[in-house]
Each structure stands twice: as C-alpha cells, then as structure tokens.
Amino acid sequence: MEVAKVIIISIGDEILIGQIANTNATWMAEILNSNGFNTVEIRSIADDENAILNTLKSVRQLADLVLVTGGLGPTKDDKTKQIICDFFDSQIIINDAVLAHVKSFFAIRNKELTELNYKQAEVPDNCEVVHNAMGTAPGMYFVKENIHFVFMPGVPFEMENIMKTWVIPEMCKRLFTKNIIQKTILTHGLGESFLADKISKWENSLPTHIKLAYLPTPGKVRLRLRGIGDNRGELQMEIEKKIQELQIIIPNLIYGFDDDLMEEIIGNLLRKNKLTLSTAESCTGGFIAHKITEIAGSSDYFKGSVVAYSNEIKEKVLGISAKNLLTYGAVSEQVIIQMAEGVRKLFDTDYAIATSGIAGPSGGTTEKSVGTVWIALSSSSKTIAKKFNFGNHRIRNINLSFLSAINMLRMELLNSD
Amino acid sequence: MEVAKVIIISIGDEILIGQIANTNATWMAEILNSNGFNTVEIRSIADDENAILNTLKSVRQLADLVLVTGGLGPTKDDKTKQIICDFFDSQIIINDAVLAHVKSFFAIRNKELTELNYKQAEVPDNCEVVHNAMGTAPGMYFVKENIHFVFMPGVPFEMENIMKTWVIPEMCKRLFTKNIIQKTILTHGLGESFLADKISKWENSLPTHIKLAYLPTPGKVRLRLRGIGDNRGELQMEIEKKIQELQIIIPNLIYGFDDDLMEEIIGNLLRKNKLTLSTAESCTGGFIAHKITEIAGSSDYFKGSVVAYSNEIKEKVLGISAKNLLTYGAVSEQVIIQMAEGVRKLFDTDYAIATSGIAGPSGGTTEKSVGTVWIALSSSSKTIAKKFNFGNHRIRNINLSFLSAINMLRMELLNSD
Numbered sequence: 001m002e003v004a005k006v007i008i009i010s011i012g013d014e015i016l017i018g019q020i021a022n023t024n025a026t027w028m029a030e031i032l033n034s035n036g037f038n039t040v041e042i043r044s045i046a047d048d049e050n051a052i053l054n055t056l057k058s059v060r061q062l063a064d065l066v067l068v069t070g071g072l073g074p075t076k077d078d079k080t081k082q083i084i085c086d087f088f089d090s091q092i093i094i095n096d097a098v099l100a101h102v103k104s105f106f107a108i109r110n111k112e113l114t115e116l117n118y119k120q121a122e123v124p125d126n127c128e129v130v131h132n133a134m135g136t137a138p139g140m141y142f143v144k145e146n147i148h149f150v151f152m153p154g155v156p157f158e159m160e161n162i163m164k165t166w167v168i169p170e171m172c173k174r175l176f177t178k179n180i181i182q183k184t185i186l187t188h189g190l191g192e193s194f195l196a197d198k199i200s201k202w203e204n205s206l207p208t209h210i211k212l213a214y215l216p217t218p219g220k221v222r223l224r225l226r227g228i229g230d231n232r233g234e235l236q237m238e239i240e241k242k243i244q245e246l247q248i249i250i251p252n253l254i255y256g257f258d259d260d261l262m263e264e265i266i267g268n269l270l271r272k273n274k275l276t277l278s279t280a281e282s283c284t285g286g287f288i289a290h291k292i293t294e295i296a297g298s299s300d301y302f303k304g305s306v307v308a309y310s311n312e313i314k315e316k317v318l319g320i321s322a323k324n325l326l327t328y329g330a331v332s333e334q335v336i337i338q339m340a341e342g343v344r345k346l347f348d349t350d351y352a353i354a355t356s357g358i359a360g361p362s363g364g365t366t367e368k369s370v371g372t373v374w375i376a377l378s379s380s381s382k383t384i385a386k387k388f389n390f391g392n393h394r395i396r397n398i399n400l401s402f403l404s405a406i407n408m409l410r411m412e413l414l415n416s417d
Numbered sequence: 418m419e420v421a422k423v424i425i426i427s428i429g430d431e432i433l434i435g436q437i438a439n440t441n442a443t444w445m446a447e448i449l450n451s452n453g454f455n456t457v458e459i460r461s462i463a464d465d466e467n468a469i470l471n472t473l474k475s476v477r478q479l480a481d482l483v484l485v486t487g488g489l490g491p492t493k494d495d496k497t498k499q500i501i502c503d504f505f506d507s508q509i510i511i512n513d514a515v516l517a518h519v520k521s522f523f524a525i526r527n528k529e530l531t532e533l534n535y536k537q538a539e540v541p542d543n544c545e546v547v548h549n550a551m552g553t554a555p556g557m558y559f560v561k562e563n564i565h566f567v568f569m570p571g572v573p574f575e576m577e578n579i580m581k582t583w584v585i586p587e588m589c590k591r592l593f594t595k596n597i598i599q600k601t602i603l604t605h606g607l608g609e610s611f612l613a614d615k616i617s618k619w620e621n622s623l624p625t626h627i628k629l630a631y632l633p634t635p636g637k638v639r640l641r642l643r644g645i646g647d648n649r650g651e652l653q654m655e656i657e658k659k660i661q662e663l664q665i666i667i668p669n670l671i672y673g674f675d676d677d678l679m680e681e682i683i684g685n686l687l688r689k690n691k692l693t694l695s696t697a698e699s700c701t702g703g704f705i706a707h708k709i710t711e712i713a714g715s716s717d718y719f720k721g722s723v724v725a726y727s728n729e730i731k732e733k734v735l736g737i738s739a740k741n742l743l744t745y746g747a748v749s750e751q752v753i754i755q756m757a758e759g760v761r762k763l764f765d766t767d768y769a770i771a772t773s774g775i776a777g778p779s780g781g782t783t784e785k786s787v788g789t790v791w792i793a794l795s796s797s798s799k800t801i802a803k804k805f806n807f808g809n810h811r812i813r814n815i816n817l818s819f820l821s822a823i824n825m826l827r828m829e830l831l832n833s834d
Contacts, residue, residue, distance in 0.1 A: 013630055016456045018447025021438045030435025039433045044459040109806055116610040285710025286703030289724040293702025296778055296811055305724035307706040313721045313764060361713055394713055
C-alpha cells in the first residue's frame with residue numbers, strides 16, 4: 001500500500017480526567033507522520049474491559065495498523081491482557097525470553113521479583129513478542145483479518161524505544177509498497193514566517209512528489225521534506241540536491257538534520273578539535289550544563305559549570321567585581337563578560353559560556369524587562385557578549401537562553417574550524 | 418441520571434500529524450471531571466466529512482453528552498456545519514443575533530466583514546445557539562434521541578469561555594449528576610508492584626464507590642483515589658479518612674498531593690525555615706540545580722551549584738583530596754562526602770547535596786556497574802551518604818538521582834522541622 005492508515009488507542013484514566021495530556025499520542029503521531037503513515041484517529045479510552053474490547057472491535061474498518069498503549073502494567077487495574085486474549089482468541093503462556101529479561105532486569109537493580117513481576121512474562125500464545133529493552137512489560141504484535149495490531153506499555157520512554165526500534169522499521173517493511181524518504185532540516189535563528197519568506201522561491205521549486213512541512217517549536221523551526229516514489233535511489237538523490245540548494249540560501253541557520261541535537265553537534269566539534277568547555281550560569285540555573293551532560297561521552301570535552309544563583313557566589317567563586325555588580329547589575333554586559341572569563345580561568349577550559357538574565361515571571365524593571373538575557377562566549381583570543389529578549393515565560397526563557405548560548409559557540413567553532 | 422457519560426471529539430489535522438498535543442481535550446476533561454461528569458472517551462479525528470459523520474453516528478450508544486470542538490472556522494477546510502445539518506436534519510438559516518454579534522465584533526476592531534464572516538451567522542434552524550463572547554463562530558446545541566450535543570470552536574480561549582459560562586452550568590442543570598471527588602497521592606521510594614504489596618490490605622478496605630488507580634512514572638507512583646456519591650461533604654470526609662489511614666502505613670513514601678512537585682515542596686520547606694541550599698553535581702550534570710531553579714522564586718533559598726564533571730575540578734574547586742580520588746575513585750562514599758561538605762563550605766549554605774555516579778551507557782566496571790550512584794547530604798551537624806543503582810538508561814539515571822537526592826533533603830527537613 002502507498003499510505004497506511006493508523007489508529008492510536010491510548011488506554012488510561014489519567015487522560016480522561018484531564019490529569020495529563022495525551023503526549024504519548026502526539027509523539028507517536030509525529031514519528032508516524034514523518035515516516036509516511038497516516039494517523040486517521042486518536043482515541044483515549046478508559047482502562048475498562050468493555051471499553052477496550054468495544055474499541056478494538058470498532059476500529060477494524062478504519063485502519064490498517066492499530067497501535068495501543070497502556071494497560072500492560074502488573075497491578076490489578078490493568079486488564080488489557082485478558083481482553084487481548086479474548087479478542088485474538090489466544091491462550092496465555094509463559095514466554096521464557098521475557099521471563100529471563102524480567103529476571104535480569106531486577107537482578108541488575110538488586111531487587112526481588114514479586115508474583116506480580118512474574119505475570120509480566122505471561123503473553124498470548126499467538127502473538128509475536130516485541131522486546132521492551134527499557135522495561136519489563138513486553139510489546140505484542142498480532143495480525144487479524146489483515147489488520148496489524150501492536151500493543152505497547154504506556155510508560156513514555158519504553159513506548160518510544162519500541163516505536164523507534166521495532167514498530168516504525170518493521171511496519172514500514174510489512175506495510176509499504178512505495179518508497180517514502182524523508183529528511184528533516186533543523187534551523188535556529190529565524191521564526192517560521194520570516195524563514196518561509198526567505199526560502200519561498202526554493203519552496204516553490206519543489207516537485208509535487210516532494211512535500212515540505214514547517215514544524216516550529218520555541219527556538220527552532222524544523223523543515224521536513226518528504227518524498228514518495230518508485231525508485232529509492234533517485235528519490236534520495238533528488239532530496240539531497242534540494243537540501244544542497246537550501247544550504248546555499250540559509251547556510252548559518254541550518255544546524256543539523258533529523259534527530260541531531262545542537263548540544264551533540266557542538267560536542268562533536270569540541271571533541272574533534274580537542275577543545276574543552278565550561279559554563280557559568282545564572283538565569284539558566286544549570287540547564288546548559290544539564291543539556292550538555294545528557295549526551296553520553298560529554299566528559300571528553302565538558303569540565304563543568306558554576307551555577308551562580310546569588311551575587312555573593314558570583315563575587316566569591318567567579319571573581320566578579322563588586323563594583324560592577326553594584327554599578328551595572330548582574331544582568332549587564334560588564335558582568336556577563338566577567339562571568340565567562342572568570343569560569344574559563346577557574347576551570348582552565350578553551351571556551352566558556354555565561355548567562356545572566358531575568359527569567360521571570362517577576363524581577364523585571366522598566367530598564368530591564370522580564371526576558372532580558374545577556375549571554376557571553378569567551379575563548380583565549382576574545383570574549384563576545386550579546387543581549388536578547390525572550391519574553392515573559394520562565395521555562396521558555398531558560399530553554400531559549402540555552403539554545404542561543406550554544407548556537408553562539410557553534411558559530412564560533414565553525415568559523416575557527 | 419447518576420453520572421453523565423461524556424465523549425469529547427476534537428476535529429483537526431494538527432493533532433493527527435503530531436504537531437500539537439490535544440490540550441483542549443485535557444482542559445475539558447479536567448473541568449468536566451471536577452464537575453462530576455465522566456469522560457469515557459476522547460477522540461481526535463480529521464477535518465474530513467466522512468470522518469466527522471461516521472464519528473457522530475458511532476458515539477451515540479456510548480455517551481449522554483457529546484462535546485465537539487473545531488471545524489467551525491470560516492475557511493474552506495471546515496466542513497462541519499454541513500455535516501451537522503445532514504446529521505440533525507436541519508436547514509441553514511441566518512441567525513440575527515449572531516450576525517449582530519459578528520458585526521459588532523469587527524466594528525470594535527475597526528475591520529471590514531468579508532463574505533466568509535457573514536457565513537458565521539449561518540446556523541442550523543433546529544439548534545440552540547450558544548453565544549461565543551470571545552469570537553465570531555457561535556456554539557450550537559442539539560438534542561437527538563436523548564443524547565445532548567454541543568459544538569464549539571477549536572480556539573482554546575473561545576472554547577474555554579463557552580465551557581465555563583454555558584456548557585458546565587447548563588449541562589449540570591439539564592443532566593443530573595452525582596458528586597465525584599478525587600485526590601492523587603504522590604509517592605516516591607517504592608516501585609508499583611512493591612507498593613501494591615505493601616498497601617494491599619488498605620486497598621481492599623476501600624468501599625466500592627471509591628476506586629484506586631496506580632499511575633507510575635520513573636521514580637514516582639501516583640495513587641489516585643476517586644469517589645462517587647450523593648453527598649459531597651460525606652464523600653470528601655470518607656476520602657480524607659482513607660488518606661489518613663494510608664499515611665500511617667507509608668508515612669515516608671508520600672511526599673505530596675495532586676500537582677505538587679518535590680522540588681517545590683523542598684523549596685517551601687527551605688524558605689519557611691530560612692535555610693539555604695547548594696549542590697555539587699557530577700553524574701547529574703546540573704540537572705538538580707536546573708529543576709530547583711525552574712521554580713520561580715528559588716533564589717530565596719538556592720545559592721548555586723558546582724558541576725564538577727572532571728576530577729581536576731573536583732580537586733581544585735571543591736577541595737576533594739587527590740588521594741581519595743585515586744584510592745576510592747570519584748564514585749565512592751569518601752569522595753561524595755567531601756563533595757557535599759566542600760560545596761557547603763564554598764557556598765556557605767545550610768544544606769548541600771552532592772551526586773557522583775556512572776550515568777552510562779558506558780563507564781561501568783565489574784565493581785561499579787552502570788547506574789551506580791552515590792548521593793550525599795551535608796548540614797552543619799552531619800553528612801550522610803547513600804548508594805543507589807538505577808540501571809542502564811542515562812537520562813532515567815539522571816532523573817532518578819535528582820529525585821532521590823532531593824528526597825533525602827525532604828526527609829531531613831521534615832525530621833528536623
């Protein structure tokens with residue numbers, strides 16, 4: 001088939017009482033869409049036997065692939081497995097591979113298995129078991145009347161791992177006839193409408209079988225190209241050529257592709273050039289250090305950070321002059337330069353990033369409104385400082401400060417490469 | 418009727434491609450739930466004639482009240498109004514009140530009406546028009562075969578206003594409902610199955626009109642109690658009594674209720690007691706400082722952090738002895754105690770938290786496997802250190818280290834309070 005119709009079913013009461021948003025379904029819809037699947041419906045239903053069974057029955061006419069999450073945990077409010085057996089006419093058996101996985105999972109954590117844990121190795125005899133590397137409840141795959149069903153746990157990182165490693169690649173293989181290739185271009189530095197203006201001529205030059213979508217998130221606009229065609233090699237080349245054309249139009253705005261993370265890109269540049277980094281953080285409160293150290297292997301180039309959340313620490317640990325703090329305030333060009341230079345010296349690194357701003361929601365003045373952020377980048381040859389204003393939403397400010405800071409480093413690393 | 422069953426239908430393609438989460442439905446589910454309605458299903462469907470009509474037909478057996486959002490704008494991709502006429506057997510008429518409202522809406526904003534705007538005053542002849550104070554597309558209310566239907570625009574603040582001013586009060590009046598009260602108990606320290614074992618006797622003592630659900634996420638299990646009854650006051654007291662019983666069984670595991678965040682709870686305890694905090698972070702890489710500083714006002718009690726991602730920094734900035742690093746390694750009781758004491762002295766705070774561990778995926782040895790984490794808490798009177806193992810998922814390790822660290826602080830603050 002050319003496009004597979006998908007229904008996502010989320011089992012769980014938390015969504016129905018409005019306690020959490022169905023972010024699992026959003027994540028799934030996004031990865032499905034970007035791999036050429038057409039999600040026609042998302043249903044959130046109660047963890048209730050009748051609801052689950054009636055829903056499984058009713059979606060059959062509507063989809064080629066039915067993805068179900070939730071209801072697979074060990075406690076008694078999870079009734080999904082019995083319903084699955086009724087629906088697919090299965091018997092419950094113990095799966096040895098799953099049992100071994102559950103045992104080793106607990107052994108590593110020095111924990112005893114309870115009776116409930118053993119139950120996680122019980123699976124319907126006529127399903128294909130899908131390995132859950134991140135947890136103990138396995139995924140399950142069935143085909144019934146030409147409709148494909150996959151059941152997954154509802155824990156986000158378990159579900160996401162199963163989706164990426166099994167559902168997307170396997171379902172692409174088992175369901176599609178045409179080739180679908182897509183590539184997402186990651187940009188930072190221009191908002192959606194300004195970017196659209198800048199690349200409109202290029203956008204209009206795209207052939208009809210290659211479609212462009214704008215996927216904006218705070219601080220980033222992702223441009224997704226998606227081509228459908230008979231010949232995979234030709235399609236790949238067409239898309240690559242279009243990307244090369246775009247790189248000439250907006251060379252500095254493109255920082256990566258697909259799942260690239262800016263913190264990973266600067267990490268690779270630092271490692272390649274044997275360079276080291278430290279940060280001095282006020283308004284970002286450790287978020288830059290956190291994002292950098294989320295990347296495995298970051299200790300190769302990242303030495304550490306001073307989160308200086310009070311002026312006292314800025315003076316004592318980073319050596320900011322009391323006079324500058326008093327005269328210009330902590331959110332100023334003078335102080336941000338001293339912060340970046342201070343931490344670079346203290347940690348003895350090639351580069352240092354510093355942030356100081358008013359994250360909000362309070363703390364703004366008529367001179368310096370909430371969202372005012374100074375960012376500096378220091379190296380052995382120079383220190384540059386820039387002023388930004390990111391608006392009045394605290395968490396968004398922290399995130400945009402982080403992105404802008406490491407983008408300054410990225411530009412510097414590229415120019416000196 | 419005792420409890421009104423509700424289905425929420427969200428029309429719009431953005432949700433199905435994963436561009437946005439269905440936050441409208443979450444908001445609606447929450448206000449419905451807290452007003453005693455029982456949302457049995459949430460569906461996101463495409464802005465497509467067949468999908469809309471088939472969905473309207475299929476939900477009739479499932480609900481007493483059907484709330485539909487989206488698809489009412491003036492542009493050409495909104496086909497809902499015609500479908501509504503087909504489904505309810507209506508004729509389109511111009512509603513003078515709506516037309517006057519649309520005209521005044523544009524007059525206030527100094528804008529000319531386009532032909533498309535006039536179309537917003539067109540409504541089915543057999544509906545009750547619901548006033549949209551925040552926008553131009555009116556809401557529409559129908560009753561068909563004893564099922565109540567309300568159609569609303571998808572713009573969040575328009576929908577929210579209609580829900581608050583009309584749907585909730587009118588539907589409460591028109592559909593008799595019982596009282597629903599719920600309370601979520603937040604726990605940390607035991608996994609779902611172990612917790613279930615520990616509280617099984619209490620769980621079995623719950624009356625049938627109070628239901629318990631386990632909502633596990635890494636490092637936390639939320640226990641949701643939900644009661645249904647005629648007398649709101651009595652139900653409230655019953656639930657409070659059950660929570661008091663549970664607090665006797667697992668006093669240390671319960672850290673809060675409903676939307677409480679542990680970092681907010683320790684922040685409030687620190688502020689109340691005029692105490693200050695600093696952190697020295699190795700494996701958490703700044704994540705603890707980040708989570709603490711995400712809370713507005715955290716500068717009242719948080720002075721900052723040293724992220725010491727190399728042994729050199731641990732020695733130079735935190736004063737860890739080279740001998741200890743060499744003899745015991747960075748992930749050891751000896752070093753973690755020195756880290757906590759070192760940062761507490763450097764930052765001159767009442768409390769200090771330190772973390773050092775092997776976040777993974779690599780870096781493990783036979784003695785110290787990936788996931789081994791030492792956490793210390795230092796105060797003027799003592800320093801305590803604990804060893805954990807959180808498994809082999811880097812981001813999960815960082816998160817669990819954070820939760821365990823601030824939980825150690827929480828326990829200490831409660832015991833010395």
